[in-house]
Amino acid sequence: MLGLMPVQLRPFGATAALAEVGDPATALALATWARASGVAALEVVPAAETVLFDGVTDLPALAAALRSWSPSDARPDGDLVEVPVTYDGPDLASVAQAWGTDVAGVVRRHTSVEYVASFCGFAPGFAYLAGLPAELAVPRLDSPRPRVPAGSVGLAGPWCGVYPSASPGGWRLLGRTDAPLWDPDRERPALLAPGTRVRFVRA
Amino acid sequence: MSLHVLAAGPLTLVQDRGRPGLAHLGVPRAGALDAPAAALANxxxxxxADAAVLEVVLGGLELYAEAACWVAATGAPAPLEIDGSARGHGRAERLAAGATLRLGRPPTxxxxxxxxxxxxxxxxxxGSRSTDTLAWVxxxxxxxxxxxxxxxxxxxxxPLDTPPAxxxxxxxxTPGPRADWFASDALDLLCGSTYVVEADSNRVGLRLDGxxxxxxxxxxxxxxGMVLGAxxxxxxxxxxVFLADHPPTGGYPVLAVVHPEDLWRCAQLRPGERVRFSPAPPPDPAAAAAARR
Structure with a gap:
């Protein structure tokens, strides 16, 4: 451990360190702050409870820079993106049962939350969207589907996510969107980059 | 000016130094797996140093040149033939207009x-011409x-350049960030054992049995977040061992990190070959950063 609270810095090879902060909102806040303040790292990668700083030539300087950060700086203020969804997913009924409501109730709750893209992983442009209340967490499918179509909107644990491309997947699918989630030719290739605020609306 | 591909062997990819800086969007860095060999060829x-090269797995590449150009093959010593005659490995060779180049199967x-x-x-x-084989960016x-x-x-x-010794x-x-997820002798076990390279090793990772x-x-x-060599x-x-196309994030604990200067060897290990690890002091960060370039 190189740092003091609130950030525990774990060395990760010669040119990287993992900052442990304990939850996705704080990880996003730290990553956003680090990018904005020009921390010298090739990669700043927020995740569920950590931020990876990779490609760092001066790890003690990184540790010193992180000491000037405090979690009270945490305010997601990224762009707000509206994602239109056709709610016809195969798992609507099972989610409705888990939430103790009907399909209309699932759509109402899903569209009433403002989500924040906490971090990307799994595939380019696949964002883990935080915002659902903890009591609405649903388990992954027992066995993943061999192919989930691109644009599928799903839930797993406390997260909501949208598949940017077709892939195998175990998330519970509520519907689908035509929103262009990933386009490497765009200046911002990922529609839902970390920090982006997201609202789902009925298509 | 272009090269016509007549045969591509088991796997031929275009690679340069990769596209670092996009891990937060879920994009692997990719890039030549044996980076010093690719740099030498260039x-x-x-x-x-940023030019793209061909990364050829176990030979089998055949190219037709419509105009004359210089070429150089490095890395695994695949026999190089131009119009049927043997040419040198690790040196610049002239490919004449209308000539055909062939890379045979490397002995090692x-x-x-x-x-x-x-x-x-x-x-x-x-920003990169590298093919990432995890997400196919x-x-x-x-x-x-x-x-x-x-x-x-x-x-x-x-022509007078030489490969690194x-x-x-x-x-x-060096120890990884999650050594506390393992028994206290785990690193000793890793470093005291012999592992065997598994057949499903690829650009994502070197998979080891042992x-x-x-x-x-x-x-x-x-x-x-994950790093190269985790x-x-x-x-x-x-x-x-995570290599260039590794997923940017992962959910398994990392026990150790391979020294950046040893990573290229992971690109050249064949299934069935033996691997050992040894504990090392943390490398100098500036030198390690240079080794990544």
């Missing part, structure tokens, strides 16, 4: 790098029938 034909190693003066000039994706794999465009050569070949012995490792490393914490590690230990206890 220097031999007078290219910039896995990946041969073929640089062409001017560089392979396929369209870059997100970048140009498609090289297939028979395609034409590979070439850039304009702007320097003369440098081979450093035999174990892969050096004594299982024991975890003392069960359950899932919340997904966290030695991840899935529940099977069999370590995986």
């Amino acid at each position: 220097r031999l034909v007078g290219n910039d 190693g896995v990946r041969t790098y073929l640089a062409v003066a001017g560089g392979i000039a396929v369209d870059p994706v997100l 970048g140009p498609p794999p090289v297939r028979p029938g395609v034409r590979l465009p070439l850039g304009r050569p702007h320097a003369v070949p440098r 081979y450093r035999p012995g174990p892969l050096r490792v 004594p299982a490393v024991t975890r003392i914490r069960s359950g899932e590690l919340p997904s966290e 030695v991840q230990v899935p529940p099977s206890g069999r370590p995986v």
Whole structure:
């Protein structure tokens, strides 16, 4: 451990360190702050409870820079993106049962939350969207589907996510969107980059 | 000016130095797996360090040149033939207009790098011409029938360059960030055992069979960022060394990290070959950063 609270810095090879902060909102806040303040790292990668700083030539300087950060700086203020969804997913009924409501109730709750893209992983442009209340967490499918179509909107644990491309997947699918989630030719290739605020609306 | 691909062997990819800086969007860095070999090939034909080369797995590549150009093959010593006559490995060779180049199966190693003066000039994706094989970001794999465009050569070949000295012995490792997920002797076990390269090793990771490393914490590690060379230990206890196309985040604990200067050897280890690890002091960060370039 190189740092003091609130950030525990774990060395990760010669040119990287993992900052442990304990939850996705704080990880996003730290990553956003680090990018904005020009921390010298090739990669700043927020995740569920950590931020990876990779490609760092001066790890003690990184540790010193992180000491000037405090979690009270945490305010997601990224762009707000509206994602239109056709709610016809195969798992609507099972989610409705888990939430103790009907399909209309699932759509109402899903569209009433403002989500924040906490971090990307799994595939380019696949964002883990935080915002659902903890009591609405649903388990992954027992066995993943061999192919989930691109644009599928799903839930797993406390997260909501949208598949940017077709892939195998175990998330519970509520519907689908035509929103262009990933386009490497765009200046911002990922529609839902970390920090982006997201609202789902009925298509 | 372009090269016509007549045959592409088991797997031929365009690679440059990769696209670092996009891990937060879920994009692997990709790039030549044996980076020093790719860099040497580029220097031999007078290219910039950023020029794209061909990464050829176990030979089988055949190219037809419509115009004359300089080429150099490095890495795994695949026999190089131009119009049927043997040419040298690790040196600039002239490919005449209308000539055919062939790379045979290398007796050792896995990946041969073929640089062409001017560089392979396929369209870059997100700033790089590298093909990432995890998410397939970048140009498609090289297939028979395609034409590979070439850039304009702007320097003369440098035929007298030499590869870095081979450093035999174990892969050096430093402790990883999750050593506390393992028994206290886990790193000693890793470094005291012999592992065997598994057949499903690829650009994502070097998969190893051998004594299982024991975890003392069960359950899932919340997904966290991963680095090149991370030695991840899935529940099977069999370590995986993450290489250039590794997922940017992962949920298995990392016991150790391979020294940056030893990573290229992971690109050239064949299934069935033996691997050992040895503990090393943390490398100098500036030197390590230079080794990544």
